[in-house]
Amino acid sequence: MKKVTVIGSGVMGHGIAQRVAQAKVPVVLFDINEESLVKAKSFIESNLTMQVNEQLLSEQEKEETLTFLELSSHLETAIQESELIIEAISEKLELKHGLYRSLEALVSQETVIASNTSTFSMKDLTEGATNPERFVVTHFFNPAQFVPLVEVVRGDQTTEHVVNETMTFMKQIGKSPILLNKDIPGFVANRLQAALVREAFYLLEEGVADARSIDLAVTDGPGFRWGFAGPLETADFGGLDIWKSVVENLAPTLSENTKVPDFIQTAIDEGNLGTKTTEGIYSYSSDIIQDRLVERDQYLMHLGKLKRST
Known part of the structure; x- marks a missing residue:
């Protein structure tokens, strides 16, 4: 993936964005609330400083990580040219559906749309989707910048290409992804x-x-x-x-x-x-x-x- 967008700058969103940036992949962290973005940037900087203090990261690596991170409160700008969009917004299905409809109207059919949900099935998430084959669940664990596990869940129509690309990318950013054979409440x-x-x-x-x-x-x-x-x-x-x-x-x-x-x-x-x-x-x-x-x-x-x- 050459560029990633994370939508939602809350606890999970900024942790995911940090992990992507630390893997030297350009990432845009999007939120409609600019104050939330400022807080998220502060949390990320604090987390990186902690790693420097624990001698797990150099000051130069910290500064380099921040160069891969961009903040945006404008959706169309945030997702432009992104190959993977990770949704990490509130666990309200109507909000997710509204976001997905907006995304599908703005991005190419090749763009992978992933949800960080821990609640909803792929069937629920892709209801009404124009291109359900591009959707996948990538369930990270809090704090996402440190916990390795990501549960990857495919839908009935998710393509092998999307699954393989997602698994490969998760490994690229230092995660330990597992692919579920079945979509079950709560995952594994x-x-x-x-x-x-x-x-x-x-x-x-x-x-x-x-x-x-x-x-x-x-x-x-x-x-x-x-x-x-x-x-x-x-x-x-x-x-x-x-x-x-x-x-x-x-x-x-x-x-x-x-x-x-x-x-x-x-x-x-x-x-x-x-x-x-x-x-x-x-x-x-x-x-x-x-x-x-x-x-x-x-x-x-x-x-x-x-x-x-x-």
């Missing part, structure tokens, strides 16, 4: 994550352990090794006969809840949404929230470097 990673979170909610509701202990059981237990080996490889190394017994013994006792527990709904009703409101499962101060975000990004940067070196 969010389904796995949701299953774990459901069980964590259940354990907390039942008083099996406190919140900190449940989190520690993941980060310093299975999660500690998941950066190296996923659950299926872990099953192979543990022995499929052993895991057969584990599943048969534990599965009947696992949560089958299809709704969140009462304590989560109560927290929401009381306006306690987590870091958004400083109260959730834990209590937070504004300083703690910022410190944790910085620690998270530092950890992810170094984990990424370690994985790339092995």
Whole structure:
């Protein structure tokens, strides 16, 4: 891809644009709100400075990255000559459809249109599309500038060329793309994550352990090794006969809840949404929230470097 446009400068959009720019691919970050673009540029510069401070990037590389980034609040200008357009706007289907109709009227039939959705199926996204064969899902994970995974989902009419071009480009910008064989709600990673979170909610509701202990059981237990080996490889190394017994013994006792527990709904009703409101499962101060975000990004940067070196 010689030029990319990312539409939407929110948390996901500016992270995606940063990753593309760091791969030395010209990228335009578009948003109708110019103030949002200014904030996005500031976040990107701050993220790059953090990498410089962690000695993962030189000052020269930081400045070079910024030369590949352009901001625009004019759609037609932003998408001109772009070979790939990545949509990262709000998860509202009517907004996405409106944007797609505008894009299809402005770009050539060869331009690939990708959505960062984690909610909608390809069938939903391409409803009413003039050229559905050019559409694909590229689901990045937050923070998109650091987390390698991208889930690529094709539609029934998506061409092999579009799929291959998308997979190749994701690898070009340092991502680890996976191609789904089926379009399923939540794709792969969010389904796995949701299953774990459901069980964590259940354990907390039942008083099996406190919140900190449940989190520690993941980060310093299975999660500690998941950066190296996923659950299926872990099953192979543990022995499929052993895991057969584990599943048969534990599965009947696992949560089958299809709704969140009462304590989560109560927290929401009381306006306690987590870091958004400083109260959730834990209590937070504004300083703690910022410190944790910085620690998270530092950890992810170094984990990424370690994985790339092995």
